[in-house]
Structures are given as structure tokens and as C-alpha cells.
Amino acid sequence: MNERGKLLDDADFRRLLQRRSRLRWWLAGFLIAAYVGYGLAGLYAPALLAASLPGSSITWGIALGYGIIILGIACSIGYVWQVNRIIAPLQKKIAGEWR
Amino acid sequence: MTDGFNPTAVWVFTAFIVASLLVTWWAAVKTRSAGDFYTAGGKITDLQNGLALAGDFMSAATFLGLTGLAFMGGGDALLFAIGGTVGWAVILFIFADRLRNLGRYTFADVVAFRLHPEQLRILAAVGTLIVAIPYLIAQMVGAGGLFQALFDLPYGLAVLIVGTLMTVYVTFGGMLATTWVQVIKAVLLLTGGTALAVMALLPFGFDMNEMFSRAAEIHPIGERILGPGGLYQDPVSVISLALAFIGGTAGLPHVLMRFFTVPDARQARKSIGYAVTFIGYFMGLTVIIGFAAIVLLAGETQYLDADGRIAGGANMTAVYLARQTGGDAFFGFISAVAFATILAVVSGILLSASASVAHDLYARVFCRGDVSDRREMIVSRVATIAIGAIAIGLSILFRNLNIGVISALVLAIAASVNFPVLILALFWPGLTTRGALVGGSTGLVVVILLTVLSPTIWVSVLGHEKAIYPYAYPTLFSMMAAFGVTMAVSMADRSQRAAVDRAAYPAQLVRSELGQPA
Numbered sequence: 001m002n003e004r005g006k007l008l009d010d011a012d013f014r015r016l017l018q019r020r021s022r023l024r025w026w027l028a029g030f031l032i033a034a035y036v037g038y039g040l041a042g043l044y045a046p047a048l049l050a051a052s053l054p055g056s057s058i059t060w061g062i063a064l065g066y067g068i069i070i071l072g073i074a075c076s077i078g079y080v081w082q083v084n085r086i087i088a089p090l091q092k093k094i095a096g097e098w099r
Numbered sequence: 100m101t102d103g104f105n106p107t108a109v110w111v112f113t114a115f116i117v118a119s120l121l122v123t124w125w126a127a128v129k130t131r132s133a134g135d136f137y138t139a140g141g142k143i144t145d146l147q148n149g150l151a152l153a154g155d156f157m158s159a160a161t162f163l164g165l166t167g168l169a170f171m172g173g174g175d176a177l178l179f180a181i182g183g184t185v186g187w188a189v190i191l192f193i194f195a196d197r198l199r200n201l202g203r204y205t206f207a208d209v210v211a212f213r214l215h216p217e218q219l220r221i222l223a224a225v226g227t228l229i230v231a232i233p234y235l236i237a238q239m240v241g242a243g244g245l246f247q248a249l250f251d252l253p254y255g256l257a258v259l260i261v262g263t264l265m266t267v268y269v270t271f272g273g274m275l276a277t278t279w280v281q282v283i284k285a286v287l288l289l290t291g292g293t294a295l296a297v298m299a300l301l302p303f304g305f306d307m308n309e310m311f312s313r314a315a316e317i318h319p320i321g322e323r324i325l326g327p328g329g330l331y332q333d334p335v336s337v338i339s340l341a342l343a344f345i346g347g348t349a350g351l352p353h354v355l356m357r358f359f360t361v362p363d364a365r366q367a368r369k370s371i372g373y374a375v376t377f378i379g380y381f382m383g384l385t386v387i388i389g390f391a392a393i394v395l396l397a398g399e400t401q402y403l404d405a406d407g408r409i410a411g412g413a414n415m416t417a418v419y420l421a422r423q424t425g426g427d428a429f430f431g432f433i434s435a436v437a438f439a440t441i442l443a444v445v446s447g448i449l450l451s452a453s454a455s456v457a458h459d460l461y462a463r464v465f466c467r468g469d470v471s472d473r474r475e476m477i478v479s480r481v482a483t484i485a486i487g488a489i490a491i492g493l494s495i496l497f498r499n500l501n502i503g504v505i506s507a508l509v510l511a512i513a514a515s516v517n518f519p520v521l522i523l524a525l526f527w528p529g530l531t532t533r534g535a536l537v538g539g540s541t542g543l544v545v546v547i548l549l550t551v552l553s554p555t556i557w558v559s560v561l562g563h564e565k566a567i568y569p570y571a572y573p574t575l576f577s578m579m580a581a582f583g584v585t586m587a588v589s590m591a592d593r594s595q596r597a598a599v600d601r602a603a604y605p606a607q608l609v610r611s612e613l614g615q616p617a
Contacts, residue, residue: 007609016612028192032345035185039178039337042327049174050326057312059325065177066383072184073379076191080372083196088365095613 007098016090023082027075034068107431108250115283115439119268122279126272133462133475136273137204137454143278143360149373151278151447152357154285156183156348156374157381158444159437160241160506162288165382166420167413169389170396173314173324175331176389180382182344187378190349191371197525197611198358199367205451206355206517207459210524212610213603215532215596217467220459222539226517227352227459229543230509231452232490234351235445237505239494242441244502248411249418249434258494265446266487269453270480274360277446284436284443289381291436295417296384298424299391307387314393324393332571339572343507346514346578350521353451364614385417392420399423449490453482504555507572511550515542515577523585525611528604531589531597538585545580549573 007013042049042061049061130136143151161183169176202208207223239258246257268276303310311325318324331337348354361367396402396409402419404410409419418437422430457479462470520539523530550556552568589597 008605013609013612017608020612024192028189031185031188032341035181035345036338036341038181039331039341040334042174042178043331043334043337046327046331050323052325056308057315057325058308059174059311061174061326062177062311065174065181065386068181069184069379069383072181072188073376076188076372076375079188079192080368083368084365091613098613 007094010094010098012090012094012097016087016094019090020083020087023079023087027079031068031072031075034071038064038068105250105427105431105434107428108434109431111432111435112438115287115435115442116264118283119264119276119280119442122283123268123272123276126276126279129275130271130273133458133472133479134204135275136476136479137356137450137458138359139273139275139278141360141362143370145361145366145369146373147278147282148357148361148366148370149377150285151281151360152354152370152374153377153381154281154288154440154443155351155354155357155447156187156378157285157288157440158238159245159440160238160502161382162292162385162440163245163414163417163437164503165385166389166392166417167409167415169386170392170409170416171413172328172330173318173320173390173393174326175328176386178330178337178340179344180379180386182341183348183382184375184379186344186348187371187375189345190354191368191375193522194349194355194525195358195368195371196364198355199361199364200611200614201525201607202359204356204359204458205454206352206521207455207463210520210535211463212524213607214524214530214535214600217464218532218536220463222520222536223517224455224459224464225543226350226513226520226539227455228452230350230513230517231352231448231455232486232493233505234509235448235452235486235490236493236497237500237502237509238441238445238448239490240498240500241502242438242445243494243498245414245437245441248415249437254498255495258491261442261445262487262491262494264442265449266484268442268446269450269487270483274356274450277443277450278357278360280446281443284439285377287436288440289377291433292381292384292388294429295421295424295433296388296391298429299388299395299420301424302395303391310387310391310394314390317397318393335570335575336572339511339570339574339576342578343510343514343572343574346518346574347510348513350513350517351510352455352513352517353447355517355521356451356454357447388417388420392416395420395423445490449483449487452486453479456482456486501555501560504550508546508550511546511572511574511577512543514574515546515581519578519581519585523582523589527586527589528601529589530585531592531594531600533592533594533597534585534587534589537588538581538583541584542577542581546573546577549577 207220211219242261243254243258246252315322421433461478462475516539520535549568554566557566
């Protein structure tokens with residue numbers, strides 16, 4: 001069994017850190033950008049969000065708003081699934097090798 | 100709306116109180132150690148914790164307030180619904196695993212992991228109490244006002260009932276009782292919200308298109324109700340609101356505490372995944388209920404006051420809609436659920452405040468960790484009773500408190516003090532003790548200063564002509580100030596302690612990814 005102190009040089013651990021941080025910051029950045037983008041669109045182009053979808057009374061603002069809520073839920077489920085499927089086994093492997 | 104006795108409301112509410120007291124009794128038997136008291140021994144399952152987390156966020160203010168906002172301002176309410184969902188998703192990505200792996204009872208455990216333990220715990224305790232106590236009072240003042248309007252209950256009595264019950268739950272049942280009360284309420288609220296949405300859409304034959312077009316026909320501002328409205332004033336306010344939702348939710352101590360009630364990081368992750376799903380569903384539903392109310396409450400003069408506005412304020416929209424669509428029985432049910440909601444939320448906040456006093460301040464700072472488990476538990480129970488009593492007293496004293504302003508301020512403080520320190524502690528190797536202390540305090544000072552100088556207080560409360568800080572929300576600047584000062588002071592820090600802080604990052608990183616060594 002190896003000492004945990006040297007773990008930072010381990011290739012598997014570095015790969016784990018890299019994968020996690022890529023997943024974490026891309027997903028967070030994506031959702032925050034969608035949210036802030038929606039808010040700024042409402043501020044600078046209100047006519048865009050107030051326009052109706054073709055053949056409906058529902059506006060783009062309402063449709064996109066619900067779209068972002070569904071996107072947030074989908075990203076969360078995708079994140080949990082991805083971490084459980086790919087990252088957790090890698091963690092388990094490393095934790096088994098390093099004490 | 101003071102027709103007094105409503106049998107359904109009394110039945111549902113009595114059933115909830117009986118169930119919650121039974122749960123508390125059962126939990127009290129099982130609560131034997133400080134770990135049981137603070138985190139239910141880490142034995143809550145992911146679905147239970149997901150419901151409890153969602154329940155913490157789905158307060159009466161969210162449910163009633165958001166319905167009212169959609170009823171008055173239409174599309175604007177969606178900005179809040181998106182904020183709640185996105186904020187929670189971001190907490191999942193950024194905090195879930197690392198927090199569970201590093202902490203034990205409170206989020207102070209996490210920020211004190213590699214930084215000066217006593218100093219950081221004091222900062223975290225200030226950040227906890229300055230958020231928790233005003234939030235507690237705002238919720239209780241809201242409860243008093245709501246039950247005055249709903250059941251004709253005297254204000255002081257309503258506050259006393261809520262305050263006493265929450266103190267009983269937490270003192271005897273600790274986190275286990277607090278969690279189960281929250282789970283029961285979350286199920287009730289999700290069921291009640293769904294039922295209300297179904298009842299509200301029934302008259303339209305579940306045709307959304309029909310519902311929205313009727314709403315636009317009827318609402319005084321017409322088609323504009325379906326587009327962006329008064330909430331979109333300037334970029335600073337829009338971005339501040341977004342940051343307050345994301346950082347604020349992630350800086351609420353009673354939310355962060357729930358990360359430690361599950362066995363491991365995997366369950367923490369799954370539980371927040373559940374929470375995001377429930378919250379997104381519920382907030383989306385709430386906005387629809389508000390839109391439907393525009394049509395269904397139109398022309399129903401029994402819900403209006405002398406000035407032609409909704410009696411008791413826009414917050415009453417949801418309960419009036421329940422009466423309109425389902426009669427007295429449904430009205431009673433929704434009202435009782437609203438009461439249960441407040442009770443469950445205040446219990447969680449009270450527990451986080453007393454954990455901060457007993458664990459962070461007493462056990463870790465005052466006794467330097469040299470204290471028996473038994474003694475710490477006694478102190479935490481005494482702290483619970485004391486904070487409960489203080490909250491009851493202050494809520495009765497400040498019954499005219501502007502709840503909206505306090506709730507927004509609390510979220511802004513959480514986003515400008517707790518959130519920056521926590522995120523930098525977790526992800527930035529360069530953070531030092533001095534940087535965290537100076538930066539966290541800066542965030543606190545700036546957020547309070549900007550709020551006092553903003554139109555809501557400087558003009559509306561203090562009666563000055565023109566606000567010195569022109570925007571409604573402070574978070575953009577206060578959060579940036581906290582991040583900027585923390586980072587600048589940390590980088591300039593040449594002290595011995597700073598070297599210790601930085602050198603301990605790799606060990607923290609390993610632990611935050613892999614958890615405790617087997």
C-alpha cells in the first residue's frame with residue numbers, strides 16, 4: 001500500500017481530478033450562462049421573449065424559461081449518472097491502491 | 100378572509116402535528132450522541148435527504164410568494180423559478196461530493212479543515228447566525244401574518260405555536276426529527292401543489308395555450324403579462340439576482356448541514372440530484388398555478404379588499420385559488436400544508452443555528468475540542484431552547500418587519516460571506532486564514548452597507564430623497580468584493596500561518612476526492 005501523500009503524482013488520480021473538474025465547471029458554466037443569458041435577453045431584447053410561438057399564445061419567454069428548468073434537471077441527472085458510471089469506479093480503484 | 104373555523108384545515112393540521120410529535124418522540128429515543136443530534140448519525144437515505152433538501156427550499160415564501168408573483172407580474176416569476184433550479188444544480192456540481200467528504204456536522208468543519216481552526220469557526224459561526232436568526236424571524240413573522248389572515252388566529256399566538264413546536268422538534272428529536280418533519284411536509288407540499296395545478300388547469304381542459312391566452316386577455320396589463328416585466332430593470336439587478344440565487348442557496352447553513360446526514364459522497368450526490376428534480380418540478384408548477392389564478396380569480400370580488408386588490412396581499416393567491424377550485428375542504432388542506440411548510444423550514448434553520456453555537460463555538464472554539472459528547476449534546480439542547488425563545492420574542496417585537504427585504508438580505512449575506520469563503524477553501528490552494536477572515540468580513544460589511552444605501556431602505560424606510568446605491572440588489576458588488584479581497588489578501592499574506600494553510604491543500608484535495616481513508 002502506498003502513502004496518500006504521493007498520490008498527487010499518480011496518473012490515475014490526475015486523470016480523476018481532470019475529468020471531475022471538466023464535468024463540474026462546464027456544466028455549472030453552461031447552466032449559469034443560460035440563466036444569466038435569459039435574464040439579459042429579457043432586459044435588452046424584451047420583444048424577443050414577448051413574441052409568441054407560431055400558432056400559439058405561449059411566448060418565447062415562457063417556453064425558454066421552462067426549457068432552462070428542464071435543462072437544469074436534465075444536467076443534474078446526467079451529472080449524477082456520469083459520476084456514478086465513470087468517476088466513482090476510478091475513485092474506488094485509487095482508494096483501494098492508496099491508503 | 101376570516102371565516103374562522105375550517106374543519107379540513109383543523110383536521111389536516113392536527114394530523115400533521117400529531118404525526119410530527121410521534122416522529123419527534125421516536126427520534127428522541129434514537130438520538131444518543133452529538134452525531135445523532137446534528138446529522139442523524141449520517142443514516143438518512145438519498146431519497147429522504149433529497150425530499151428534505153427540496154423541502155428546505157420550498158418554503159411557504161417560495162410557494163405562496165412565487166404564485167403571487169406570477170399572478171401579479173406573470174413571466175417575471177419564471178426568473179425566480181429558473182434561479183432556484185439552476186442554483187441547486189450548481190450546488191450539486193460544485194459542492195456535493197467535496198463537502199460530504201470533508202465535513203462532519205457543519206460547513207465550518209470544511210472551511211476549518213486546513214485553515215486556522217478556531218478563527219475560521221468563528222467566521223463560519225458569524226456567517227451562520229447572521230443568516231439563520233434573521234431568516235428564522237422573517238419566516239415566523241410571515242407565519243404570524245398568514246395565520247392571522249387564514250384562521251383569524253391572533254398574531255402572537257400563531258408565532259408562539261410555531262416557535263414552541265419547532266423548539267420541541269429540534270430539542271428532543273435533533274436532525275432525525277427535523278429531517279422527517281421536512282420529508283412529510285415535502286410530500287404534502289408536492290402533493291398539494293400538484294393537486295392545485297390539476298384543479299387550476301381542469302377548467303381549461305388542460306390546454307396551456309388556452310390558459311395563457313385567457314390570462315393575457317384578462318390581466319390589466321394584457322399581453323405584456325406573458326413577456327418580461329418590471330423585474331428586468333438594469334443589468335446589475337438581473338445579474339445580482341442570479342448570483343444571489345446561486346451563491347445564496349449554496350451559502351445557507353441549514354442547507355449545507357444536510358449534506359452530512361447521508362452515509363457518503365455518493366448518497367450526497369444522489370440526494371441533491373433528487374432535490375433539483377423536485378425543486379424544478381415544483382417551481383415550474385407554481386408559476387403555472389399563478390397564471391391560472393389570473394383567469395380563475397378574475398371578477399371574484401369575495402377575494403378582494405376595499406381597494407380592489409387581493410385581500411391580505413398577493414401571497415394569498417394560492418390559498419384563494421384552492422377555495423375557488425376545490426371549495427372549503429381544499430382551501431383548508433392547502434392552508435394546513437402552508438402551516439406545515441413553515442414549521443418544517445424553521446426547524447431546520449433553528450437546528451443549524453444551535454449546531455453552530457454548540458459545536459463550532461462551544462465545543463471547538465471555547466473548549467478547543469476537549470469536551471465530552473454528553474456535554475456537547477446538553478449545550479446544543481440548551482442553545483436550541485435559548486435561540487428558539489429569542490426568535491419567538493423578536494418575532495413578536497418586530498411584527499411589522501418587511502419580510503421580503505429581510506429574506507433578500509439574508510440570501511445576499513449567504514452569497515457574499517459563506518459562499519466565497521467556502522468555494523475558495525475548496526478549490527483555491529492559495530487561500531489563507533487571513534485572506535478568508537478579511538475577505539469574509541468585507542463581504543458582510545459591503546452587503547449590509549449597500550442594502551442600507553439602496554432604494555429599499557435609504558428611500559422607503561429612512562425617507563431620503565434619492566438612494567446613494569441605485570440598484571435593488573447588492574450581491575454583484577458584495578460578492579465580487581468578498582472574492583477580490585479574499586484573493587488579494589491571501590496572495591499578499593507572507594505569515595507563517597499562510598505557509599501552513601497553503602501546504603495543507605494537497606492533503607485536503609485527496610480527502611475531498613476520495614473521502615476518509617478506509
